Amino acid sequence: MNIIVAQSGGPTSVINSSLAGVISAGIENDFDKIYLSLHGIEGIINDEIKEVDKEKYKNNNIKDKLMARPSSILGSCRFKLPESFDDEVFEKIFKTLKAYEISTFVYIGGNDSMDTVMKLNVYMKENNITDINIIGCPKTIDNDLMEMDHSPGFGSAAKYIASTLRTLRTDVDIYDLKSVTFVEIMGRHAGWLATSALSANYKMDKEVVNLVYLPEDQKSLDQVFDEIEDALKYENNLIVAVAEGFRDKENRLDEETFTNKNDAFGHKIVSGVASRLADIVRNKLKIKSRAVELSIVQRTSNLISKTDASEAYNLGYKAIEIGMDKTNLIPVLKRKDTASYEVYYEAVSPEKIANKEMKIPKDWLVDKKTLEEKITSYTLPLITGSIEQSYENGMPVFVKLDDFIL
Amino acid sequence: MNIIVAQSGGPTSVINSSLAGVISAGIENDFDKIYLSLHGIEGIINDEIKEVDKEKYKNNNIKDKLMARPSSILGSCRFKLPESFDDEVFEKIFKTLKAYEISTFVYIGGNDSMDTVMKLNVYMKENNITDINIIGCPKTIDNDLMEMDHSPGFGSAAKYIASTLRTLRTDVDIYDLKSVTFVEIMGRHAGWLATSALSANYKMDKEVVNLVYLPEDQKSLDQVFDEIEDALKYENNLIVAVAEGFRDKENRLDEETFTNKNDAFGHKIVSGVASRLADIVRNKLKIKSRAVELSIVQRTSNLISKTDASEAYNLGYKAIEIGMDKTNLIPVLKRKDTASYEVYYEAVSPEKIANKEMKIPKDWLVDKKTLEEKITSYTLPLITGSIEQSYENGMPVFVKLDDFIL
Numbered sequence: 001m002n003i004i005v006a007q008s009g010g011p012t013s014v015i016n017s018s019l020a021g022v023i024s025a026g027i028e029n030d031f032d033k034i035y036l037s038l039h040g041i042e043g044i045i046n047d048e049i050k051e052v053d054k055e056k057y058k059n060n061n062i063k064d065k066l067m068a069r070p071s072s073i074l075g076s077c078r079f080k081l082p083e084s085f086d087d088e089v090f091e092k093i094f095k096t097l098k099a100y101e102i103s104t105f106v107y108i109g110g111n112d113s114m115d116t117v118m119k120l121n122v123y124m125k126e127n128n129i130t131d132i133n134i135i136g137c138p139k140t141i142d143n144d145l146m147e148m149d150h151s152p153g154f155g156s157a158a159k160y161i162a163s164t165l166r167t168l169r170t171d172v173d174i175y176d177l178k179s180v181t182f183v184e185i186m187g188r189h190a191g192w193l194a195t196s197a198l199s200a201n202y203k204m205d206k207e208v209v210n211l212v213y214l215p216e217d218q219k220s221l222d223q224v225f226d227e228i229e230d231a232l233k234y235e236n237n238l239i240v241a242v243a244e245g246f247r248d249k250e251n252r253l254d255e256e257t258f259t260n261k262n263d264a265f266g267h268k269i270v271s272g273v274a275s276r277l278a279d280i281v282r283n284k285l286k287i288k289s290r291a292v293e294l295s296i297v298q299r300t301s302n303l304i305s306k307t308d309a310s311e312a313y314n315l316g317y318k319a320i321e322i323g324m325d326k327t328n329l330i331p332v333l334k335r336k337d338t339a340s341y342e343v344y345y346e347a348v349s350p351e352k353i354a355n356k357e358m359k360i361p362k363d364w365l366v367d368k369k370t371l372e373e374k375i376t377s378y379t380l381p382l383i384t385g386s387i388e389q390s391y392e393n394g395m396p397v398f399v400k401l402d403d404f405i406l
Numbered sequence: 407m408n409i410i411v412a413q414s415g416g417p418t419s420v421i422n423s424s425l426a427g428v429i430s431a432g433i434e435n436d437f438d439k440i441y442l443s444l445h446g447i448e449g450i451i452n453d454e455i456k457e458v459d460k461e462k463y464k465n466n467n468i469k470d471k472l473m474a475r476p477s478s479i480l481g482s483c484r485f486k487l488p489e490s491f492d493d494e495v496f497e498k499i500f501k502t503l504k505a506y507e508i509s510t511f512v513y514i515g516g517n518d519s520m521d522t523v524m525k526l527n528v529y530m531k532e533n534n535i536t537d538i539n540i541i542g543c544p545k546t547i548d549n550d551l552m553e554m555d556h557s558p559g560f561g562s563a564a565k566y567i568a569s570t571l572r573t574l575r576t577d578v579d580i581y582d583l584k585s586v587t588f589v590e591i592m593g594r595h596a597g598w599l600a601t602s603a604l605s606a607n608y609k610m611d612k613e614v615v616n617l618v619y620l621p622e623d624q625k626s627l628d629q630v631f632d633e634i635e636d637a638l639k640y641e642n643n644l645i646v647a648v649a650e651g652f653r654d655k656e657n658r659l660d661e662e663t664f665t666n667k668n669d670a671f672g673h674k675i676v677s678g679v680a681s682r683l684a685d686i687v688r689n690k691l692k693i694k695s696r697a698v699e700l701s702i703v704q705r706t707s708n709l710i711s712k713t714d715a716s717e718a719y720n721l722g723y724k725a726i727e728i729g730m731d732k733t734n735l736i737p738v739l740k741r742k743d744t745a746s747y748e749v750y751y752e753a754v755s756p757e758k759i760a761n762k763e764m765k766i767p768k769d770w771l772v773d774k775k776t777l778e779e780k781i782t783s784y785t786l787p788l789i790t791g792s793i794e795q796s797y798e799n800g801m802p803v804f805v806k807l808d809d810f811i812l
Contacts (some may be wrong), residue, residue: 073576107646159801173477292699393790394792
């Protein structure tokens with residue numbers, strides 16, 4: 001009875017916490033061998049597979065080291081399985097799984113990767129393969145996965161963003177003039193991360209983030225100008241959080257921001273909306289205006305939320321527990337309706353998650369005050385605590401794959 | 407006998423350490439009152455002045471809290487004193503200094519601010535003012551101040567950059583393809599910070615930063631393409647550090663990167679060179695290519711080097727010690743020629759620093775190996791240790807001005 005695990009899609013700061021959960025559960029449930037597929041499903045297709053050295057893993061505290069190491073240590077892919085089950089790639093995958101005597105395969109990924117989990121399970125059903133369980137394990141900084149209270153990865157990204165904005169506030173305030181700093185935050189279709197920036201205002205004398213613009217809440221540029229001019233009446237230096245997917249109603253922002261490139265799943269690659277807004281506001285309002293793109297730095301920061309990492313670990317652990325006798329499921333986080341933050345775990349089928357997106361609830365968007373209250377009470381528990389980092393010579397050092405494979 | 411202190415120019419992560427040094431030295435040398443001018447020299451011109459509450463400062467551990475708080479807590483300015491001493495602004499300044507019975511005025515700033523220190527001292531000489539000492543205290547992330555081994559502020563920015571690049575390396579490596587990530591780092595005329603990124607390679611199995619492009623070392627775009635293609639032979643995913651001031655010999659990068667805006671000192675505002683390079687390389691080499699701008703986040707990170715903060719504190723402290731009986735001087739850091747890192751302090755006149763720029767030594771630029779060895783042994787001691795940060799509700803909290811003024 002062997003396990004294989006892979007990481008797919010965009011990386012997060014806690015995707016290796018889920019990997020640690022899978023490995024620890026594999027060891028503690030006495031699986032014979034724990035295999036690691038490199039570059040997601042591509043490693044299984046191309047037979048790029050490593051085996052965990054259980055002794056090294058246990059004796060060198062690799063669990064904690066993985067939880068401190070951002071970004072997919074196994075590598076990743078953006079490979080989309082073909083629609084037709086006749087494609088030889090399916091045969092290749094199951095040939096490899098059989099050769100390595102895999103009984104449980106855990107695929108850590110986002111909504112695209114859950115499409116892979118779903119398709120592999122449909123293929124198994126159609127081909128009567130019953131000795132392998134294929135389980136998903138969720139991750140995404142975007143927090144747009146359905147069926148769960150929040151996604152692992154979101155809390156750490158939100159912690160990085162709110163912390164960076166608090167520090168940025170000390171910078172934008174220094175000159176005695178009026179200015180607008182647009183901070184571009186990841187989120188193509190869902191503005192969870194940009195909204196989470198409002199948590200930075202919690203218990204502060206003055207607002208860290210003054211305005212926020214989201215994909216879920218299109219506005220005309222005139223409305224944006226009005227809101228900025230209004231805000232400048234009570235604050236000299238504005239910080240405006242902008243989700244990369246925000247567009248104005250008239251689509252004037254669109255032309256120059258979309259780069260007209262697509263990734264393998266057909267998603268447009270977007271960025272530059274903050275820079276475009278900064279140019280427009282500088283010209284229109286004749287004030288200092290600039291853009292700060294938090295860029296890919298925000299998705300794999302080593303400022304890791306302890307809560308987020310622990311939950312990601314637990315989800316990886318549960319993926320194995322579920323995958324010991326069931327298939328076609330994904331463990332998810334649910335929040336209890338209690339005064340203090342408590343979660344519980346459920347399992348859902350990938351059909352409910354694959355290729356879908358969870359948006360911010362409409363009733364949160366009625367006004368900024370409501371949005372800020374809702375997102376703050378939602379986000380604060382998720383950013384609690386920090387995972388300790390190792391520093392050598394003044395710089396962080398991370399665990400390597402070679403440290404725990406045979 | 408009273409002191410006044412102000413902060414000027416761009417902020418750094420340790421500019422408040424120098425402020426703490428000034429205040430502590432003021433208290434320990436029994437000055438009557440310690441005044442804080444808001445927004446640099448503008449606070450003295452416009453009488454925006456606060457007084458330190460010495461008891462609050464001592465009893466609430468404000469020194470340590472200031473050392474953990476990035477960016478000019480007193481605010482800053484980009485005000486350039488006029489060339490003519492007949493201008494009424496000089497009269498205003500000395501009227502205020504007299505009204506507050508100032509005997510020592512410390513101006514914390516970069517090469518532009520040392521122009522202010524120099525001019526005020528010339529004015530005093532010409533007008534026979536002998537009861538005020540005006541002293542500079544250096545700061546800049548750019549490390550381009552003459553007459554010193556390194557500038558306070560550089561070490562923390564270098565620590566942030568190297569640490570961020572090590573983390574970014576975990577991200578850019580995940581896909582099994584070839585890619586180039588251009589990371590834009592501050593530095594208009596001097597490439598110290600971009601070069602310091604090479605320190606991230608220290609004792610790593612593989613290079614974190616593969617190539618670096620500096621203002622001091624112009625290259626043709628063809629040379630850039632060749633170097634990138636060469637590097638791609640041994641590494642799939644390149645990280646290329648680019649100083650914002652790097653330009654190609656044919657000036658093809660220039661058109662779209664300079665925004666044709668000037669600040670008050672006539673410096674062009676530059677940014678966008680990484681993004682332009684990414685576009686050019688994507689089109690020319692047909693590979694994945696993207697830009698990451700570390701933006702203003704790099705200059706006031708709360709990842710603060712303990713060494714840098716201590717040195718900045720000492721410089722502020724020495725500014726007061728010098729300013730008790732001398733004027734027209736600036737304390738600077740010199741490095742001893744010893745195996746282990748040791749510094750000593752000297753005082754130089756502002757004429758030697760104002761409006762000048764220290765470039766990377768020419769003999770460091772002969773090849774990448776030499777540059778990496780030189781910058782690494784230069785930078786590593788400066789990024790040692792971290793200043794502990796206070797976190798509440800998962801986010802950093804910083805000391806406020808109100809916490810230690812009357």
